Amino acid sequence: MFRKLSDKVLAAPQIQPADIAEAKTEGVTLIINNRPDDEEDTQPSGDAIAKAASDAGIDYVAIPVTHAGFSLPQVEKMQAALEGADGKALAFCRTGARSTLLWALAETHGGADPDRIEEQAAAAGYDVSPIRQIMTAFAKQ
Numbered sequence: 001m002f003r004k005l006s007d008k009v010l011a012a013p014q015i016q017p018a019d020i021a022e023a024k025t026e027g028v029t030l031i032i033n034n035r036p037d038d039e040e041d042t043q044p045s046g047d048a049i050a051k052a053a054s055d056a057g058i059d060y061v062a063i064p065v066t067h068a069g070f071s072l073p074q075v076e077k078m079q080a081a082l083e084g085a086d087g088k089a090l091a092f093c094r095t096g097a098r099s100t101l102l103w104a105l106a107e108t109h110g111g112a113d114p115d116r117i118e119e120q121a122a123a124a125g126y127d128v129s130p131i132r133q134i135m136t137a138f139a140k141q
Helices: 017-025 046-055 072-084 097-109 114-123 129-139
Strands: 009-012 028-033 059-062 088-092
Touching (some): 028 046, 088 097, 097 114
Parallel strands (some): 009 088, 028 059, 028 088
16 A cells, blocks of 8 residues: 655555554654645545554644645745654655655655655656656755
């Protein structure tokens, strides 16, 4: 269920509160929710995930991304969350794609090589081509 983007970051489709125990055994110390509440009737609330994470001793942050796209404040918040994590971070959304794209933007905004990030995302089964131009622009800053 969890896909490895890097040694410190995992991505996943929608998780349930019951999945927090597995995340903890994987070394996850931070859950990043990239899905807005009420996107689907059947998804658990962010509060339910946050409570399960807290009960397990795992930090939680919500950086919701709608279908409107990504903003620089979201990229910077993701970058700060990843940099502040003591262990692994698990980012999730409906399919894991938005989480992966936001991770890729945060990494390249921080100076990571876009080619390497693209390869890591592809190895996890995600395509970053929709944001590749932005990744390249961030890398050139």
